[in-house]
Amino acid sequence: MNSREKIRAVSWWLTWKDLQWPDDDVADAIERRADAAAEAGVNCAVIFGAHFRWDYLPLWDNLHDLLGTIRGALHRRGIRLFDHHSAVLTHRYSGIEEARAMRTFNKHHIPFAPSREVASTWTFHGEHLNDWRMIDITTGRPVFLKAYTAEEFCINNPGFRRAYCEYVKMLVSASGIDGLMCDDGFFYSGWTSCGCQWCRKKFREEYGHELPPVEDLTFWGNYSSEAFKDWIEMRFASTREFLEAVRSVLGDGYPLMACCSSSANYEMAKFALTYQEFCKPCNYIMLEMTGNTPELDGCWNRHFPEQALHLGLAAEYGYPCLGLGYGYTETTADFIWAFNQFLGSSTWFSTLKGRLGLPDSVTSRLKDDPELVGHAYNWEKDHTELLDGETDTETAVFFSRWTRDYYGMTQEDYGRDYDRCCIDLLDHNITFDVVSRIPEKGKYRVLVICSAICLDDSEYAALSRFLADGGCVIAGGPVGCRDKRALPRPEPWLSRYGITCDVKEPERPASFPPSAGMRPEMPVCTGSFRGNRVSHKEWIRTEDGSGSLLWTPGRMQSDSQEMNLPAVIRRMTVSAIDFPGVSCRGWRFRRFRGRNGQLILHALASAFEVETMKELEKQRKNPRGNHLISGIRRKDSSSEITLKINVPCRSAKLYAPMAGFEKEIAIGKDGEVHLHLPEHVFYFILEFPSCES
Ligand SMILES: [Zn+2]
Known part of the structure; x- marks a missing residue:
């Protein structure tokens, strides 16, 4: 495995309809969608839905058979299937208003969930699921995550760890999935977790401290306290150890990743969330682009430092990096793909219809993921030599x-x-x-x-x-x-x-x-x-x-x-290339070396006018998060570009993937390269095949 392996992924959304499985209509739909994925040049599909997997305990056999059937259909077309689920979260609600919130904001999970009363009776291998819950340090009660209408199992609970590893074994053998994205194995509620007996025991036995009550400010938030720093260290280590247990079940080399949109922000210590821990047991790097790409104000650089850290980890460990961006139109699919090529990452394009707060009768009119990416992925398939290089930098x-x-x-x-x-x-x-x-x-x-x-x-x-x-x-x-x-x-x-x-x-x-x-x-x-x-x-x-x-x-x-x-x-x-400020106004460039040693320059416009589907936006019950972007147009960027290349080079080739043209470009004696870019070109590649470094 190496980081040059390029993945062209889409989400494979499960819906309530899929729960009818085994069912002939569902089987037909799987074949049609697999055809669409193959036509779109997809080489990997990732399951989305049935997300809080423990809530599906009574349906696991049917669900795994469904996953196995999807995998079979995809394998016949040369496409891999990864499963993706939350290992630790369960939807739990009290009363109809919480049920409504759960169903409105988390529809994409297919939030099938037992009542609290029934959940309290559920067992796995003789253990009550409720006994695995994380405990809120401030209340002594199970952690409740309002945003998800959910509780969380504790990754330090040995019974839970054993049970989850059993589950993973069962899942892989029953469905034959090719990879696993194991989500949420960190402290979702932040500093208020976890005060369960197992976290306390671990802190006592491995670090020699009792976890004090929250009133004790000689410990909590006291950065002169070595004991508090031990607590920070232990929580980070716990996330790694949990995934190491999962790795031990999957065996070496099996694709494993975990969700993570940032490892750089100071707040990550609060959640004990960083891919720097995940990198040891995981061998695929997630680069989740939450929100809009580009953002509604037309920028795309705000999360670049976080993305650059994940790209760096991918390069250091030699793992593939998967840039997950959300959108609903071919325009956003094109942009997210182009942005990932600019970063040097693989792409996972996904819709997120269930988060919009719109009824299914409306979202069903929006296209399915594979229908949106064909334009970009088929271009990538035909030009891999331009896209799997390494950064050209010292x-x-x-x-x-x-x-x-x-x-x-x-x-x-x-x-x-x-x-x-x-x-x-x-x-x-x-x-x-x-x-x-x-x-x-x-x-x-x-x-x-x-x-x-x-x-x-x-x-x-x-x-x-x-x-x-x-x-x-x-x-x-x-x-x-x-x-x-x-x-x-x-x-x-x-x-x-x-x-x-x-x-x-x-x-x-x-x-x-x-x-x-x-x-x-x-x-x-x-x-x-x-x-x-x-x-x-x-x-x-x-x-x-x-x-x-x-x-x-x-x-x-x-x-x-x-x-x-x-x-x-x-x-x-x-620098092999100069970028005179004025004539490259509004463009950002990154340099790569292709596998044949050629110099490759990726260029992306830095700012955009963004249009949304205004009528649908007005109807949304969840106005936050990801928006329905329908169009983007580059702004404040030159259409006439002059670059100067400082090393001997005979020729260059210009590719405008989204606009569908390529052409030879003459290089002047002084190394000058002039480009004219039509208004609709927001991303291009320049290849210098015979360029020394
Ligand atoms: Zn705990």
């Missing part, structure tokens, strides 16, 4: 997990610096990879590290090694002043190079829930080099052997303009 941006986990109590503490750094580089057309580990000098010559105040001992050593081996470290703000757990280091990393760095820490009062009411205040960084004060606008440079360290006390979130990080990176790297 620049890496480091994401510091420990700063996020043990220091970041607000987004201002660290997350905003990381985000700004990624977006600045994107906006200046600097192709880069995000790395979650400090690399050895090899592919990367330049390592950017912004406000990563916590470095563990191995990161500290690796960063020094990267420099000593001739790498260039471009560091902004506080870097390596603290250890993994955010304790001050006697020898901060920067001090090794003659830099003194002081951070004015904002007040950080302990509270429950942790960081509640915290002011979003940035820790200000000041510093000096060899005794001379350095301003926020200034970069100092020092050499270590053949390596260079550039540093400024500036922080990306407040000082990015003066710091001008893109210019600093350009000075330290050799």
Whole structure:
């Protein structure tokens, strides 16, 4: 398995009708839909529906047979089927109003759910399902998730873990599915979970602490408390251990992934949600694009830093990355596909009709997923050599997990610096990879590290090694002043190079829930080099052997303009292509190397006018989330583009996949490439087949 494996996935939606199985009409519908998927160039379908799988316990045999039948129909057409369900959530409602909320907002789950009374009698292998529930630390009662009208089973409950592993064994052997997306194995309710006896026992036995009541602020939200940091560590570890148990049932190499739309935000510690843990047991990376792609204001870059981290993990581990975007029209399917190619990811396109808050009589008029992607997927099938390359870059941006986990109590503490750094580089057309580990000098010559105040001992050593081996470290703000757990280091990393760095820490009062009411205040960084004060606008440079360290006390979130990080990176790297600002206005570029060594440039317009289906939007009972986008048009972007290529190159070929044309482009003696792009072209690819690096 390698990350070049490109997946062209759609959701395979189950509906209430499918619960009639075994049934001839359902069987016919499966064949027709499988035909549509094959015609659309789909090579993988992912089950959506029957989502809260434990609620289907009385129907499992029928459901697994249905999945096996779908798999059979798809296999005959060379398409794989992955199952996808929530391992831990169950719909639970009290009274008809909660039932209505469950059915209105979660229709896409097919929210078949027992009454609370019946649920309390359900058992599996002699254990009551209710005994597995997560317990709310504040109330001592089972966790209730209002947004989903749901309860959650605890991933640390040994009975539940055993039972779920039994379930997975049964599912795979009865249905023959080719892969599994195992959702929600984290602490959905945030800091209020989990106070069950098993989580408490684990904390006592593995970490040596009793979990105190929420009034105890020497523990809760106290980032000077090692015990509280142990709690953070244990919750993250629990999510990995749960998926490791699932992996042990599936065996090595079997495709396994888990839902995750972000691993970068400071709030992830609250949920113990990060793909950095999932990467050990999982071998497929999810890159979920929640909401609209593009957004209603026509942007698509807000989640780019989070996506870049998942792409980085995919590259580090050599796993395929699956970019899941939601839409209802061929226009959005085209855009989501193009955006994924621009990122260098595989695509999973999905509708999400059940979330719209519209009756089935209305949503049934919208097209099914395979009908929307044929345009894009068939183009991909015919041009794989342009789309399965690796990023062509020598620049890496480091994401510091420990700063996020043990220091970041607000987004201002660290997350905003990381985000700004990624977006600045994107906006200046600097192709880069995000790395979650400090690399050895090899592919990367330049390592950017912004406000990563916590470095563990191995990161500290690796960063020094990267420099000593001739790498260039471009560091902004506080870097390596603290250890993994955010304790001050006697020898901060920067001090090794003659830099003194002081951070004015904002007040950080302990509270429950942790960081509640915290002011979003940035820790200000000041510093000096060899005794001379350095301003926020200034970069100092020092050499270590053949390596260079550039540093400024500036922080990306407040000082990015003066710091001008893109210019600093350009000075330290050799770019094969120049992007003169004006003549490339409104376009974003990323560079790749194809498997034949050719240079490939992907370009996507950066802003759009977005149209929605206004009449249907008005009828929605759930106005939030994903919208019915019907049209997009690029705006504020040039139609005449001039690039300059700085290495000898004989020819170029232009591809406009969505517009359906390709043509040879002449390269001028001075390396200039002129392009004329019709208004409807919002994405294009330039291939330079004979270009040296
Ligand atoms: Zn628990």
